[in-house]
Amino acid sequence: MLGNCVENVRNKMPLVHNITNYVTVNDVANVLLACGGSPIMSDEPMDVEDITSICGGLNINIGTLNQRSIEGMFLAGRKANELGHIVLLDPVGAGASALRTNTALKLMEEICFDVIRGNISEIKTLAKGSGTTKGVDADVADAVTEENLDEAVAFAKEFANNSGSIVAITGAIDLVSDGKECYVIRNGNPEMGKITGTGCQLSGLMTGFLVANPDQKLEAAAAAVCVMGLAGEIGWSHMLEFEGNSTYRNRIIDAIYHMDKETLDKGANYEVR
Amino acid sequence: MLGNCVENVRNKMPLVHNITNYVTVNDVANVLLACGGSPIMSDEPMDVEDITSICGGLNINIGTLNQRSIEGMFLAGRKANELGHIVLLDPVGAGASALRTNTALKLMEEICFDVIRGNISEIKTLAKGSGTTKGVDADVADAVTEENLDEAVAFAKEFANNSGSIVAITGAIDLVSDGKECYVIRNGNPEMGKITGTGCQLSGLMTGFLVANPDQKLEAAAAAVCVMGLAGEIGWSHMLEFEGNSTYRNRIIDAIYHMDKETLDKGANYEVR
Amino acid sequence: MLGNCVENVRNKMPLVHNITNYVTVNDVANVLLACGGSPIMSDEPMDVEDITSICGGLNINIGTLNQRSIEGMFLAGRKANELGHIVLLDPVGAGASALRTNTALKLMEEICFDVIRGNISEIKTLAKGSGTTKGVDADVADAVTEENLDEAVAFAKEFANNSGSIVAITGAIDLVSDGKECYVIRNGNPEMGKITGTGCQLSGLMTGFLVANPDQKLEAAAAAVCVMGLAGEIGWSHMLEFEGNSTYRNRIIDAIYHMDKETLDKGANYEVR
Numbered sequence: 001m002l003g004n005c006v007e008n009v010r011n012k013m014p015l016v017h018n019i020t021n022y023v024t025v026n027d028v029a030n031v032l033l034a035c036g037g038s039p040i041m042s043d044e045p046m047d048v049e050d051i052t053s054i055c056g057g058l059n060i061n062i063g064t065l066n067q068r069s070i071e072g073m074f075l076a077g078r079k080a081n082e083l084g085h086i087v088l089l090d091p092v093g094a095g096a097s098a099l100r101t102n103t104a105l106k107l108m109e110e111i112c113f114d115v116i117r118g119n120i121s122e123i124k125t126l127a128k129g130s131g132t133t134k135g136v137d138a139d140v141a142d143a144v145t146e147e148n149l150d151e152a153v154a155f156a157k158e159f160a161n162n163s164g165s166i167v168a169i170t171g172a173i174d175l176v177s178d179g180k181e182c183y184v185i186r187n188g189n190p191e192m193g194k195i196t197g198t199g200c201q202l203s204g205l206m207t208g209f210l211v212a213n214p215d216q217k218l219e220a221a222a223a224a225v226c227v228m229g230l231a232g233e234i235g236w237s238h239m240l241e242f243e244g245n246s247t248y249r250n251r252i253i254d255a256i257y258h259m260d261k262e263t264l265d266k267g268a269n270y271e272v273r
Numbered sequence: 274m275l276g277n278c279v280e281n282v283r284n285k286m287p288l289v290h291n292i293t294n295y296v297t298v299n300d301v302a303n304v305l306l307a308c309g310g311s312p313i314m315s316d317e318p319m320d321v322e323d324i325t326s327i328c329g330g331l332n333i334n335i336g337t338l339n340q341r342s343i344e345g346m347f348l349a350g351r352k353a354n355e356l357g358h359i360v361l362l363d364p365v366g367a368g369a370s371a372l373r374t375n376t377a378l379k380l381m382e383e384i385c386f387d388v389i390r391g392n393i394s395e396i397k398t399l400a401k402g403s404g405t406t407k408g409v410d411a412d413v414a415d416a417v418t419e420e421n422l423d424e425a426v427a428f429a430k431e432f433a434n435n436s437g438s439i440v441a442i443t444g445a446i447d448l449v450s451d452g453k454e455c456y457v458i459r460n461g462n463p464e465m466g467k468i469t470g471t472g473c474q475l476s477g478l479m480t481g482f483l484v485a486n487p488d489q490k491l492e493a494a495a496a497a498v499c500v501m502g503l504a505g506e507i508g509w510s511h512m513l514e515f516e517g518n519s520t521y522r523n524r525i526i527d528a529i530y531h532m533d534k535e536t537l538d539k540g541a542n543y544e545v546r
Numbered sequence: 547m548l549g550n551c552v553e554n555v556r557n558k559m560p561l562v563h564n565i566t567n568y569v570t571v572n573d574v575a576n577v578l579l580a581c582g583g584s585p586i587m588s589d590e591p592m593d594v595e596d597i598t599s600i601c602g603g604l605n606i607n608i609g610t611l612n613q614r615s616i617e618g619m620f621l622a623g624r625k626a627n628e629l630g631h632i633v634l635l636d637p638v639g640a641g642a643s644a645l646r647t648n649t650a651l652k653l654m655e656e657i658c659f660d661v662i663r664g665n666i667s668e669i670k671t672l673a674k675g676s677g678t679t680k681g682v683d684a685d686v687a688d689a690v691t692e693e694n695l696d697e698a699v700a701f702a703k704e705f706a707n708n709s710g711s712i713v714a715i716t717g718a719i720d721l722v723s724d725g726k727e728c729y730v731i732r733n734g735n736p737e738m739g740k741i742t743g744t745g746c747q748l749s750g751l752m753t754g755f756l757v758a759n760p761d762q763k764l765e766a767a768a769a770a771v772c773v774m775g776l777a778g779e780i781g782w783s784h785m786l787e788f789e790g791n792s793t794y795r796n797r798i799i800d801a802i803y804h805m806d807k808e809t810l811d812k813g814a815n816y817e818v819r
Binding site: 298303319320525529530 | 568
């Protein structure tokens with residue numbers, strides 16, 4: 001079923017406006033191209049409204065945020081809301097600094113997000129609404145495991161209900177919920193954590209998936225998570241013994257480039273709770 | 274003949290100042306190193322005049338422009354003109370936002386460019402001088418094809434004459450004209466469009482080619498286009514079945530790293546009209 | 547002996563705050579992940595103090611500096627000093643512009659650096675304390691060679707003593723000194739100069755090495771230099787005939803991903819003077 005979402009992306013070639021960090025921006029662009037979408041990057045306040053207007057979706061990622069780009073995020077977000085575009089928030093580092101936490105919370109107040117995608121620590125920070133400083137990667141103590149899965153699913157549903165957004169909490173086990181249902185996804189490979197920006201890449205990809213599948217947003221978000229995880233599995237299978245995280249980065253994007261309906265339907269590993 | 278231009282780049286190791294977007298900047302740097310040049314990046318107004326002074330050429334790319342970097346573009350451009358350096362404009366997204374269109378047009382008014390390189394939609398926007406919003410990639414309706422080639426060649430020549438710059442319009446068929454002659458180039462591979470920044474890379478490369486070939490600027494610009502397209506062909510020939518756009522990006526830069534006079538003279542596919 | 551330093555990085559997983567240029571930032575992040583560390587990037591003045599507080603080390607790289615990020619460098623540097631964190635300076639382009647030279651010198655006045663890592667021309671500029679304009683890559687006339695090695699070692703020791711920082715001067719022959727001893731390192735491959743950012747990557751890596759080895763900072767700095775050079779040798783051994791600088795970049799990071807105590811102890815090529 002999720003395979004249809006991939007096909008729609010290839011057919012509709014969604015144009016996605018990304019306000020994203022300069023660390024992983026090149027990979028975000030190449031991932032969007034790999035899945036059949038088209039990326040545009042712009043963060044200057046005087047530029048973002050025009051750029052977002054010609055796109056179908058907006059991906060707001062607060063990594064390496066600055067005062068200028070924060071202004072751009074609000075302007076672009078409001079314009080995208082006005083136009084009924086898909087809007088995604090990636091709260092990179094929420095919990096790691098007051099500026100990041102507060103910016104993410106203020107964006108959630110003023111902009112209507114179709115999806116919020118982050119790691120469990122970032123999402124917990126947003127749920128609590130407080131600016132405590134923890135770290136940038138997910139805290140080990142927070143990790144979603146088979147043992148605390150029921151609780152984590154309940155948390156995901158509650159966060160989705162309270163925020164009014166689909167939530168995608170990614171990690172070893174991924175959760176994607178709209179408040180009613182929750183996809184529990186077990187694709188992926190632990191070595192993906194050794195590559196910078198797989199989360200950022202997923203946010204770009206997911207925005208494209210929602211733009212191309214506006215009538216099944218939850219499925220589209222879950223499909224994007226499965227695509228990324230499955231690409232991580234396929235990419236890993238092509239690694240030579242001496243290759244490491246830099247080549248693995250290429251292998252994952254390459255696998256997305258070849259991803260199609262059949263591959264995803266066969267390889268997606270999820271249940272719905 | 275164009276092969277000489279490659280040799281001159283390897284021998285003269287041109288130093289190129291790039292004010293360029295943060296999406297593709299790493300690839301621009303590696304492409305310049307691959308062809309034998311040397312890249313420097315700087316966009317801070319207080320820094321750009323010193324940096325451009327020690328270089329031989331300046332590559333101005335307006336992707337991810339902001340108010341600070343725009344100021345840097347004008348300061349660096351004027352200084353490079355004063356010093357008689359090569360200056361290239363890459364009007365990324367002209368037509369996609371008023372800020373981009375107007376910045377490109379104002380740069381063309383105040384700075385003397387040796388070359389302007391863009392896709393057909395960007396160049397048409399500059400030719401019309403108006404800020405209509407279209408998109409970032411070339412509009413399919415605008416594409417240069419075998420059917421409209423005579424008309425497109427005439428347009429390229431006219432634009433070159435009116436702007437006083439060599440124009441390089443790149444796409445499936447590339448056109449490079451100084452107003453009198455027009456190189457029609459048929460190197461390349463359609464899959465290059467699935468990699469972010471091949472245009473940006475070409476602009477960096479082309480700046481280096483002009484710096485190293487000041488007495489044959491038109492040939493140098495055409496040679497850079499042929500090098501990029503031929504590298505796209507050679508790189509594609511080394512791709513394994515499971516590899517995609519991310520590995521292809523590396524393969525193209527790798528092919529430029531190995532490009533020499535003989536390879537280019539044998540592989541360049543062009544006619545002059 | 548240096549191999550222990552690698553093990554400590556893998557065991558302690560140091561969190562490193564990088565204020566670094568947008569050209570090579572992705573590679574810096576992946577190199578830190580490859581060696582077992584964890585990178586965070588932030589340059590906004592309102593964000594840097596919180597971010598640096600949760601890290602163990604701070605890597606300040608002045609490539610593509612701007613007025614905002616310069617303010618961020620001073621704020622983060624002072625906070626890191628307050629907290630007793632490791633702080634490294636990479637004076638990219640000192641000597642190439644007045645802004646870069648003066649920013650590096652002012653940082654050295656106000657911030658206490660554990661290590662300063664640069665090429666010989668950058669370090670000579672800092673030693674002279676003057677803002678003459680030379681270039682961004684090391685000047686050939688400055689190069690450390692077997693012929694001028696005694697003089698270069700004396701210079702490194704003197705600079706370390708005067709600055710109160712460990713100095714790492716990297717090039718064909720690398721020198722790492724704390725003023726008393728000087729590691730003379732002969733790992734590496736000349737083709738590393740054809741990849742953008744191997745110096746920036748080393749600065750990120752070195753910061754992680756010092757954070758994980760606080761009681762043997764000189765050894766840690768020398769170990770990072772050996773790791774980078776040895777990875778350049780190992781990566782080169784895996785190159786296919788048609789591969790070039792873009793693939794080589796991946797191969798080097800891949801080799802760091804596989805680097806361990808035994809490999810380094812066997813491959814490190816140095817003497818202590």
